[in-house]
Each structure stands twice: as structure tokens, then as C-alpha cells.
Amino acid sequence: xxxxxxxxxxxxxxxxxxxxxxxxxxxxxxxxxxxxxxxxxxxxxxxxxxxxxxxxxxxxxxxxxxxxxxxxxxxxxxxxxxxxxxxxxxxxxxxxxxxxxxxxxxxxxxxxxxxxxxxxxxxxxxxxxxxxxxxxxxxxxxxxxxxxxxxxxxxxxxxxxxxxxxxxxxxxxxxxxxxxxxxxxxxxxxxxxxxxxxxxxxxxxxxxxxxxxxxxxxxxxxxxxxxxxxxxxxxxxxxxxxxxxxxxxxxxxxxxxxxxxxxxxxxxxxxxxxxxxxxxxxxxxxxxxxxxxxxxxxxxxxxxxxxxxxxxxxxxxxxxxxxxxxxxxxxxxxxxxxxxxxxxxxxxxxxx
Ligand code: SF4
Ligand code: SF4
Numbered sequence: 001x002x003x004x005x006x007x008x009x010x011x012x013x014x015x016x017x018x019x020x021x022x023x024x025x026x027x028x029x030x031x032x033x034x035x036x037x038x039x040x041x042x043x044x045x046x047x048x049x050x051x052x053x054x055x056x057x058x059x060x061x062x063x064x065x066x067x068x069x070x071x072x073x074x075x076x077x078x079x080x081x082x083x084x085x086x087x088x089x090x091x092x093x094x095x096x097x098x099x100x101x102x103x104x105x106x107x108x109x110x111x112x113x114x115x116x117x118x119x120x121x122x123x124x125x126x127x128x129x130x131x132x133x134x135x136x137x138x139x140x141x142x143x144x145x146x147x148x149x150x151x152x153x154x155x156x157x158x159x160x161x162x163x164x165x166x167x168x169x170x171x172x173x174x175x176x177x178x179x180x181x182x183x184x185x186x187x188x189x190x191x192x193x194x195x196x197x198x199x200x201x202x203x204x205x206x207x208x209x210x211x212x213x214x215x216x217x218x219x220x221x222x223x224x225x226x227x228x229x230x231x232x233x234x235x236x237x238x239x240x241x242x243x244x245x246x247x248x249x250x251x252x253x254x255x256x257x258x259x260x261x262x263x264x265x266x267x268x269x270x271x272x273x274x275x276x277x278x279x280x281x282x283x284x285x286x287x288x289x290x291x292x293x294x295x296x297x298x299x300x301x302x303x304x305x306x307x308x309x310x311x312x313x314x315x316x317x318x319x320x321x322x323x324x325x326x327x328x329x330x331x332x333x334x335x336x337x338x339x340x341x342x343x344x345x346x347x348x349x350x351x352x
Contacts, residue, residue: 133183195242258310
């Protein structure tokens, strides 16, 4: 096949030689200390990964710096995890401590493995995207500053995965994280008929609405919205900037808990809504920071060893969770979408 000049290169070309040699032949991995994993192959070969936090939105200079560190300590091999941690990969045990020292000297904390808080995965926020109901990096910075102690130690009851998505299109992992911070719109888009008339494909715009709330308005060469059918998803804004969804007064944050991807001990779980609305309050988002810390500390106080947030809540019951965490229950927490939980596949196993 002809070589293309677009798309990523074949990842196998960039693997460290020890991974290429032992591809598919790894026996187990264990934790050496916070931030350091050891992977052992059937052949006896060993690979160490040293995990450091990253700020997620990074500059060219930052990438050059970490590449220089990888060149110096691990033959240039590093990767980013799905939660935006940087992992330096080396088969030379003697490089672990110098690499950790170099990371710390650059201000990159080493940790996030085992029973600790991993980097918070997040989306684009006000910096880049067009439909955010909240910011991304700013909130994550404030929350992570507050929970930082849990990144560098591994004595939590279990892994702790926090995610942020700045709208419910959810480019983050909020559906499957222990604690999820989700940007929510709460008002129907305001239509700018002039913009719609100037350059919107009306059939595409109508088709973009998942609830069928948008109808053509041929007289005006525009559209109308049936307010009671709108779920404030912002999908229509993607089709036309004439469907203004942003609302500074009413946009904000919802908190969900109890999701996980892992198949270990229990099936993967979806997160569920526990706090329907917190205001956008930059630059330090105190309400959100406090809400997340409260949930983390309640979990630490009451969970058994090895219990993820969702597993703990399933054991004690959701009612008790709301009591222990002192979170008021709201009718917004009731999932009345009758087609979801019974039919969603949440495991790798087939269901007929
Ligand atoms: Fe954009 Fe929504 Fe993704 Fe945020 S979660 S980057 S607002 S699509
Ligand atoms: Fe439809 Fe979503 Fe737009 Fe509401 S915000 S009109 S539900 S596409």
C-alpha cells in the first residue's frame, strides 16, 4: 500500500526494543514504589515505567523538554497514558532514580500508580471548544492542587480516577470514572435567525437534534425549537453558530460518581449523578473543589481496602452514600431514561 502523509505512524515502529521482543508475552506487572511499575516478560526481560503528571495542555517547549529527558535516561522512549500521565519506559533499573530526580527538578511529580489518584483526564474547555458549559484545565488545576497529596502516595482504599468533560458530548471519561466533573447547560439555545439564514444547512441542523426538538421554519428560512423537548445537549450548535447554547448565568457543573472501566473484582460501572449543579466560579472553583474533596474523604473514611468508589457505594447503598457524604438528594438524581441501564453493554462478555 502506498505510504500516506496523513495519520499517525504505525505504533509498532516506535516501541522500545524490549517491548517489540516480548510483544504479547508479558507475564505480570507489579508496583515498585509510587510512580514506578515493573513489567516482567515470560523471557525474564523487565521493563520499568516511571509515571509523571502532566498539565495536559502543553507547549512545544514542554514536549521538547520531556523528549530531552527521555533521550538522556531511557533511549528516547516515553508514552502518554489515556489520563495524560507521561510514562518514561526503560529496561535499565539504574535509570529509575536519576529519572525521578530529573522529573522532580522539572516540577513534574512522580506518582499516580496503584492505590493513588492518577492525573485528571480532561477536555478542551473554554480554550478550544465551541460548546463547553464550563472550563477544563482551570478546574482540573484547582482540584488537582487540592488533592495533590493523593497523587504521590498509594495508600488510598483503591485507585482513584477523576475526569472532567466540559459538556455532555463528553470527550473526557466522565461516564466511567470514580468521580466525574461534567459541564452542564441548562437552557434552550437562543436562535440567531440571521446567522441561520446566511449559511446553515437546515436539513442537517434539524437532523442533528437527538430529541427531534428542532423543526424547519420555511417562512423565515430558519428553524424553531420545541423547548419542552430540548435536553440542552448543544449538538445543534455544532451544526450552526446560529444556535447559541452558551449561557453565562445558567451554565455550570454537575458531579457524578461511581464509574470505572476496570473488570477487576466487579463489572465496569457507569457514573451516576449526585450533584446536579454547581456554579462556574473561576479562577479557583471553590464549590467544585470542596465537593470533590468531600466525596474523596468520605470514601477514604468508609471504604474497605480495594473498594473503588462505585463498589463501596454499591455495598452500602446509594441512600447511605448521600447521608454519609451529606449531599442533598434531588429529583434530578433520578434516572428516568428507561432504555439505558438494562441494555447498555458494560462488560466484554456477550449478552443475548
Ligand atoms: Fe467540546 Fe464538549 Fe468535548 Fe468539551 S466535552 S471539548 S465542550 S465537545
Ligand atoms: Fe436539540 Fe440538543 Fe439543540 Fe436542544 S440543544 S435543540 S436537544 S440539539
